[in-house]
Amino acid sequence: MNHLRELRMKKGLTQLELSKVVKVSEKTVSAWELGKRNPKPRELQKLEDFFNIPKEEIFFDLFSYKM
Numbered sequence: 001m002n003h004l005r006e007l008r009m010k011k012g013l014t015q016l017e018l019s020k021v022v023k024v025s026e027k028t029v030s031a032w033e034l035g036k037r038n039p040k041p042r043e044l045q046k047l048e049d050f051f052n053i054p055k056e057e058i059f060f061d062l063f064s065y066k067m
Contacts (some may be wrong), residue, residue: 002059005033007051022046032059 008018008029015029022029022043024059031037032040038059 002032002035004029004058006048007053007058021050030048041048 010014011055013021015033016026019026019029022039023046024039024043028037032039044059047058051058
């Protein structure tokens with residue numbers, strides 16, 4: 001689960017606009033939002049910087065530990 005779509009929409013951005021910020025394709029942003037793909041560390045950092053929140057809050061499933 002992630003909050004990327006919600007965060008993007010709160011900023012009033014399209015997937016294409018966010019893709020330009022992170023320098024990935026629009027298809028990649030869509031895959032992240034659908035949970036089909038995970039961002040690379042460099043991309044996570046760009047998202048964290050852009051939204052000004054910790055990456056763990058954007059993609060909390062990537063950082064949660066399963067027991």
